[in-house]
Amino acid sequence: MEPLLNKANKGNSSEIQLTTEYFNELFGMSSDVKFKRHIITSEGKTDPALICTLIYSEVLVDVKNCGNQ
Structure with a gap:
């Protein structure tokens, strides 16, 4: 499985683009x-x-750090 940061595209501070697969995995x-x-x-x-x-x-406060854990 690819690291999260390879699949996420950060937009402005109130928005992040995330694959549906990772969205379901992280948040349900x-x-x-x-x-x-x-x-x-x-x-x-x-x-x-x-x-x-x-x-x-x-909702996204921890998403940008998930790939570094």
Whole structure:
């Protein structure tokens, strides 16, 4: 399995893009976590199947450190 940091794309401070697989692994499908599924790839295309863009930064406070543990 790839390290988390290889799969996560950090946006601004209130947003991080995370694969659906890692989202489910780290957080489960919590009903109070709102997200939209999308990614803008390096080619500028949108791939709705691969990425969850998580909206709430408080959910993500530890995500950026997970790959270093």
